[in-house]
Amino acid sequence: MNCYEHTLIAxxxxxxxxxxxxxxxxxxxxxxxxxxxxxxEKWGLKKFSxxxxxxxxGFYFHIKxxxxxxxxxxxxxxxxxxxxxxxxxxxxxxxxxLKKEYFEKNES
Amino acid sequence: MKxxxxxxxxxxxxxxxxxxxxxxxxTKFARSCPFSEKGAPEIDYKNIKLLKRYISESGRILPSxxxxxxxxxxxxxxxSIKRARIxxxx
Numbered sequence: 001m002n003c004y005e006h007t008l009i010a011x012x013x014x015x016x017x018x019x020x021x022x023x024x025x026x027x028x029x030x031x032x033x034x035x036x037x038x039x040x041e042k043w044g045l046k047k048f049s050x051x052x053x054x055x056x057x058g059f060y061f062h063i064k065x066x067x068x069x070x071x072x073x074x075x076x077x078x079x080x081x082x083x084x085x086x087x088x089x090x091x092x093x094x095x096x097x098l099k100k101e102y103f104e105k106n107e108s
Numbered sequence: 109m110k111x112x113x114x115x116x117x118x119x120x121x122x123x124x125x126x127x128x129x130x131x132x133x134x135t136k137f138a139r140s141c142p143f144s145e146k147g148a149p150e151i152d153y154k155n156i157k158l159l160k161r162y163i164s165e166s167g168r169i170l171p172s173x174x175x176x177x178x179x180x181x182x183x184x185x186x187x188s189i190k191r192a193r194i195x196x197x198x
Contacts, residue, residue: 007195048196060195062154089194091153102154 001066003093006075009052009086010059012045022084023061025076033074035067038096043103058086060103064096141178143185151184153191156194159198167198 010022027037043060052058065071072090079088143151149158162170162177162185169189173184192198 009195015194043187046197049198052196058196087195089191091191102156 003096004065005091005093007089008061011084012057029075029078030065033071035065035071037065039064039098052086063083120170122183139176143181144178151188156197159189
C-alpha cells in the first residue's frame with residue numbers, strides 16, 4: 001500500500017448537491033479499487049493565479065488516501081472524462097500528515 | 109564525491125588558518141541552508157506562504173546561490189513549486 005495525496009479542482013458553477021455527488025462518486029471509485037480514504041479536505045472556492053480554460057475560480061478538494069497503483073489508475077481514468085473537473089494532481093508521499101492544514105475551511 | 113571532500117577540507121583549513129589583514133574572510137558571508145537547520149519548516153506544495161519566498165516577482169524560481177538553499181533541498185523546493193503551479197496556487 002502506498003500513501004497518496006490527491007487534489008481536485010472542480011468548476012465554479014456547481015450546486016451544493018453536485019459537489020456532494022462528486023466527492024462520493026470518487027470516494028466510491030477509490031473504495032472499489034482496493035483503496036481507502038483517510039481524510040477529505042475542502043479548501044473551498046479559490047481564485048486561480050492564471051486562467052485555466054477561461055475559468056477564473058474553482059472548487060478545491062484534497063483527498064488523502066492509501067491505495068495501490070490500480071487505484072490511482074482507475075481514479076484518473078474516471079477524472080479524465082469528467083466534464084465538471086478542471087484539473088487534478090496526484091502526489092505520492094512517504095507518510096501522511098493528517099493534522100496540518102494549510103488552507104482555511106471556507107464553507108461556500 | 110572527490111571534489112566535495114576537497115571542498116570540505118579547504119573550508120576547514122581556511123577557518124583555522126589566520127587571516128591576513130587585507131584578506132576577506134570567506135566564512136563571514138556564507139549563510140547556512142534555511143531548510144537544514146533544526147526546527148526548519150518542511151517543504152510542501154501546499155505551503156504557499158513558504159514557497160512564495162523562493163520565487164521572484166514574475167513567478168520564476170530563485171537560484172540557490174541567491175537563497176543559499178542546499179542542493180538537496182533546492183531540488184525538493186523546485187519540485188514543490190512546480191506542483192503548486194499545476195494547481196494554479198502560485
